[in-house]
Amino acid sequence: MATKSKANTNGEPKGQSVDTIRDILFGEQMADYETRFAELEKQLVDKFEELKKDLTNHAEQLTSAIQREREDSEDRNPSRARLADLFDSVADQLRSKSG
Numbered sequence: 001m002a003t004k005s006k007a008n009t010n011g012e013p014k015g016q017s018v019d020t021i022r023d024i025l026f027g028e029q030m031a032d033y034e035t036r037f038a039e040l041e042k043q044l045v046d047k048f049e050e051l052k053k054d055l056t057n058h059a060e061q062l063t064s065a066i067q068r069e070r071e072d073s074e075d076r077n078p079s080r081a082r083l084a085d086l087f088d089s090v091a092d093q094l095r096s097k098s099g
Helices: 014-076 080-098
Strands: none
Touching: none
């Protein structure tokens, strides 16, 4: 009984001969696809970096706006400690006038 060989007549393993045929038939197309995919990947990476920068800028602007609003709010509305001091001074003035 003869055993089957895992090599073709050129001495190449069968898997390599299929790869060689595929490269001959589709090699140019595959190279084009690889080039296109590389370009798309670069465009996506560039767009991602641009979006990341935009997001960082917007986050910084939002943080600044919130900080300004908080400072403005503190200027418009006195703190509780300041209000307590004002009430104490008014109460002291009322006591001094009453008594």
